[in-house]
Amino acid sequence: MILKNLVVIAGAIAVSCGYLWVSPSLVPDQYALVVNFIAMPFVLGVLAGYLLVGGLSLKLAFLVLVPVAHVLLFGGDPGKPGLENILGFVEVVPLWVGCLTAHVLLRKKARPTPT
Numbered sequence: 001m002i003l004k005n006l007v008v009i010a011g012a013i014a015v016s017c018g019y020l021w022v023s024p025s026l027v028p029d030q031y032a033l034v035v036n037f038i039a040m041p042f043v044l045g046v047l048a049g050y051l052l053v054g055g056l057s058l059k060l061a062f063l064v065l066v067p068v069a070h071v072l073l074f075g076g077d078p079g080k081p082g083l084e085n086i087l088g089f090v091e092v093v094p095l096w097v098g099c100l101t102a103h104v105l106l107r108k109k110a111r112p113t114p115t
Helices: 001-024 029-051 056-063 063-075 084-105
Strands: none
Touching: 001 029, 001 056, 001 063, 029 056, 029 084, 056 063, 056 084, 063 084
């Protein structure tokens, strides 16, 4: 269970970092904020919520690693210290909302017991 979750999170980190490196040439500037910090993390959260194994709290705990990896890989701006932490928090919210959406949609409904 943990190994599968680590593989899924490593894949999510690889996909999101690859996307963030390529997105400046693909996404127009006027849409970059919405796409990079709301739409893409939401979609990634939905996919991770579907692929991760375990309860919701475990899934959300694993998803925190995605923005942490972005901060570690991309670093910060010396002129604006601490901004990367705010951006990481902004990124984790749509990740969690996407994961919560997938978790709720994929819940198994309790079947009524025959009487």
